[in-house]
Amino acid sequence: MKIDMPKNVDEALESTSLSGILDRWDYQGTRAKAFEGVDFQALRTRIAKVKGGVADNFDEVAETFKKNAEANGIKVFRASSAEEAKEYIANLCKEKEVKKIVKSKSMATEELHLNKHLEQFGIQSDETDLGEWICQLAHHTPSHMVMPAIHLNKEEISSLFSDEIQQPLDNDIDKLVKVAREQIREKFFEADMGISGANIAIAETGSIVICTNEGNARLVTSLPKIHVALVGLEKLVPNYEDAEPILTALPRNATAQLLTSYASFISAPTLNDDGTMKEVHVVLMDNNRTAMAEDPKFKEALQCIRCGGCLNVCPVFRLVSGHVFGDIYTGGIGTILTSWFTDLKSAEEIQAFCIGCDKCKEICPGNIDIPGLILEIRRRKAAKEGIPAVYKGALQVINNRKLFHSLLKVASVGQKPFAKDGFIRHLPFFLSNFTEHRSLPTVAPVAFRDLFKTIKQPKSDTKAAFFAGCALDFVFPKTGENIIKVLNKGGVEVTFPEDQSCCGIPHWGSGSFDMAAKSAAHNLKSLLEDDPQYVVVGCASCTTALKKEWVEVLQSEGMDDLIPQAKKVAERTYMFTELVNKLVEDKKLIPKEGVDTHKLTYHDSCHAKRHCGISQEPRSALSAAGYEIKDMKECDTCCGMGGAYTIKQSDVSMNMLKRKMENVQETGAEFVSAECPGCLIQLGGGLDKTDSNMKAMHPADLMIDKFQ
Amino acid sequence: MFELFKTRAEASGNTEVKRFETTLEALDFINDFLKEENIQDVAGSYAVWADGPLLKQIDTKVMEKKFPGLSFNVTRELAKGARVGISQLKWGIAELGSMAQDSADVEQRLASALSWIHVAILPTTKIVANLADFMKKMHPKEYKYMTLITGASKTADIERVLALGVHGPDRLVILCVDDLEVEGA
Numbered sequence A: 001m002k003i004d005m006p007k008n009v010d011e012a013l014e015s016t017s018l019s020g021i022l023d024r025w026d027y028q029g030t031r032a033k034a035f036e037g038v039d040f041q042a043l044r045t046r047i048a049k050v051k052g053g054v055a056d057n058f059d060e061v062a063e064t065f066k067k068n069a070e071a072n073g074i075k076v077f078r079a080s081s082a083e084e085a086k087e088y089i090a091n092l093c094k095e096k097e098v099k100k101i102v103k104s105k106s107m108a109t110e111e112l113h114l115n116k117h118l119e120q121f122g123i124q125s126d127e128t129d130l131g132e133w134i135c136q137l138a139h140h141t142p143s144h145m146v147m148p149a150i151h152l153n154k155e156e157i158s159s160l161f162s163d164e165i166q167q168p169l170d171n172d173i174d175k176l177v178k179v180a181r182e183q184i185r186e187k188f189f190e191a192d193m194g195i196s197g198a199n200i201a202i203a204e205t206g207s208i209v210i211c212t213n214e215g216n217a218r219l220v221t222s223l224p225k226i227h228v229a230l231v232g233l234e235k236l237v238p239n240y241e242d243a244e245p246i247l248t249a250l251p252r253n254a255t256a257q258l259l260t261s262y263a264s265f266i267s268a269p270t271l272n273d274d275g276t277m278k279e280v281h282v283v284l285m286d287n288n289r290t291a292m293a294e295d296p297k298f299k300e301a302l303q304c305i306r307c308g309g310c311l312n313v314c315p316v317f318r319l320v321s322g323h324v325f326g327d328i329y330t331g332g333i334g335t336i337l338t339s340w341f342t343d344l345k346s347a348e349e350i351q352a353f354c355i356g357c358d359k360c361k362e363i364c365p366g367n368i369d370i371p372g373l374i375l376e377i378r379r380r381k382a383a384k385e386g387i388p389a390v391y392k393g394a395l396q397v398i399n400n401r402k403l404f405h406s407l408l409k410v411a412s413v414g415q416k417p418f419a420k421d422g423f424i425r426h427l428p429f430f431l432s433n434f435t436e437h438r439s440l441p442t443v444a445p446v447a448f449r450d451l452f453k454t455i456k457q458p459k460s461d462t463k464a465a466f467f468a469g470c471a472l473d474f475v476f477p478k479t480g481e482n483i484i485k486v487l488n489k490g491g492v493e494v495t496f497p498e499d500q501s502c503c504g505i506p507h508w509g510s511g512s513f514d515m516a517a518k519s520a521a522h523n524l525k526s527l528l529e530d531d532p533q534y535v536v537v538g539c540a541s542c543t544t545a546l547k548k549e550w551v552e553v554l555q556s557e558g559m560d561d562l563i564p565q566a567k568k569v570a571e572r573t574y575m576f577t578e579l580v581n582k583l584v585e586d587k588k589l590i591p592k593e594g595v596d597t598h599k600l601t602y603h604d605s606c607h608a609k610r611h612c613g614i615s616q617e618p619r620s621a622l623s624a625a626g627y628e629i630k631d632m633k634e635c636d637t638c639c640g641m642g643g644a645y646t647i648k649q650s651d652v653s654m655n656m657l658k659r660k661m662e663n664v665q666e667t668g669a670e671f672v673s674a675e676c677p678g679c680l681i682q683l684g685g686g687l688d689k690t691d692s693n694m695k696a697m698h699p700a701d702l703m704i705d706k707f708q
Numbered sequence B: 001m002f003e004l005f006k007t008r009a010e011a012s013g014n015t016e017v018k019r020f021e022t023t024l025e026a027l028d029f030i031n032d033f034l035k036e037e038n039i040q041d042v043a044g045s046y047a048v049w050a051d052g053p054l055l056k057q058i059d060t061k062v063m064e065k066k067f068p069g070l071s072f073n074v075t076r077e078l079a080k081g082a083r084v085g086i087s088q089l090k091w092g093i094a095e096l097g098s099m100a101q102d103s104a105d106v107e108q109r110l111a112s113a114l115s116w117i118h119v120a121i122l123p124t125t126k127i128v129a130n131l132a133d134f135m136k137k138m139h140p141k142e143y144k145y146m147t148l149i150t151g152a153s154k155t156a157d158i159e160r161v162l163a164l165g166v167h168g169p170d171r172l173v174i175l176c177v178d179d180l181e182v183e184g185a
Ligand code: SF4
Pocket: A303, A304, A305, A306, A307, A308, A309, A310, A311, A333, A363, A364, A365, A366, A367, A368, A370
């Protein structure tokens, strides 16, 4: 039976194997258990330091490795390109009359398309890692770095095996594994050469370290008389001790194991079982790694230890697999590696799948800002290809609030022209689910800026400047009003700097940093005008802009003179519930007594939880207001909104929402809350499609009559 | 230390840890075990025993006579047909439930990597606390090939379901022996 790889999003979404398989695995729970007693932050700082240090000195560390390995009797070849590496291995095969090769798992050999290259010379390479072997039989590329055949189910695998051995088989996994053992075992005994990768290469001792659970690498390096290890330069570490943090992190993050079943340190040739001396070759491959190390941004990606953890938590990968979100290297990190090692063009396409939820960054043992680097690919693409006129048009509109509002009012009547030419994609996120197929959220007749003038507030010395963001200003002005009323009860008087505009996140997210920087500059001036004690924001995305991105974007655009002001704003910025929580703790805001409790589940928007590190405060504030919090499964997994993402990748977005809704509804809560209008629009839209009575509401709307 | 080692090792995938005060007791166990596993001179039912310090204490000739099918000369063909592979390990790592093998001799690898059941002999006194401590004891400068072994050979490559014995043993039996290679003695 021929099984096709999914070629596009639709096909990938249809194939339920991958998402089903990854969903049934409680990766995050088991991973946390495996890391018990380990200081993960300290561990990844150590790994990043070791690997970052090597990337600064590739040449020197590689030479040390070569010298020491050669002194032990290993032949070391430094290949500057993929071509050189392939040629070396092919020549060696010719010279030694190698006809059959067994391979243990090596991403580097995939990078070279080594099997295909050797095939031309009549050399047969057989994969021995079970997952890789399955992929080889199916003529598929691996869909996951650690679990290459995770996209196939047991029925499909059984049919592949049964074609191979020409016998009918049932779908029992244990039996299938035994079939593979029997088939592959013969290959080990027949092979003239074994090819492996390496997880670590230790310069000090000239050793390579290979980790497997199946034990195939031990056989690949033991039974054939020649062993070739293909090793990317990024696998180098200076000293033996440096292997320790990597061996601690790799198995725990990859498969939630304390250690893989086998971890072999090979430092010298040893005798074969017939008494001859084994030949060991290490091909140390550059293939653009040195160039990557010289790039101040992308150098960081060389800290990757290929654990695949980032794929397991990625909400997009879990839906579409690595055949769509990825190339040879898969998922978010795969996009980055692809852009340097194999195919920049393809990386520029697949980068669009990343929604920027930061989930991967949190658990990366290499301490790599994966979404940040994907954004950098996007930024460079935007810079290279220029900014289309519609981007510019959009920004101008957004930065002129009055014009924007009147335009929106017109647009809500006649939507079509607005959706044309992708103009809509560059508008703030709350408008994003307005497409030709969906209606624009109702634009409030009176914008918050006008409503504000009618709100009566008690005077106070404690002042907070309110940054409304586009959504609260135009679509949810009532929420803005509620924010003010709650804060008033806590003794805070709220001002509204009129000149504020869009926070710039939409531009930043689409890679137009220059435009984002302009937004930042524009807002800074207006926010600091009255020197307020706090800046309060009712939207997690805007909060991120104020707390983090403005400083970064100004830096990246060379607008250094504005950085002190941006830092000042960052220090004073509070997300609404964060400030409420503070006021409750300071006993300035006193909960009413005897209010009925209601059950509520809280969705952590990506921007709040991972960009700003706010997750406890909203829960505490909502509890103080009389809500019983019932956390849903994966409460911090992205809802699929992601601004323009929901338009560009609408099918993926809708499937992410579907999964979210299942988790939300399972709680049986009365309300689902999130402090991001975008998430609320998405969640509310999801609820509309069900017959549940649950409501998606902003915390301010839930708190309005809960304090004295 | 032993207790932690045992707990962790037994959680690492079809692994049993047994402890013996004396080498003699451990040898009795092996005798019974080979009987139980029905070791015979038939491919698939062989046992191979790789060279190691413990072997100095027994008469291998007598053992071989007693168990036709048991061989102390580990070849690739015998190991391939072995039900049981016995070898002695150098260090245990409590925190991980792992053991370290000096794998320079290919025999050690064949016996522990090709058979269905790996019987691993480990001096109880050579269990250290963690990976960092182990790395102070065994250095690749002195060992051409060393392997950390943790549990049986396993995979989750099909539907993320754990399956044992992919290429190597599907069962690991660890015999911790108190009077073997007593450190400092
Ligand atoms: S990017 Fe980080 S999480 Fe992903 S494979 Fe590399 S080290 Fe692992």
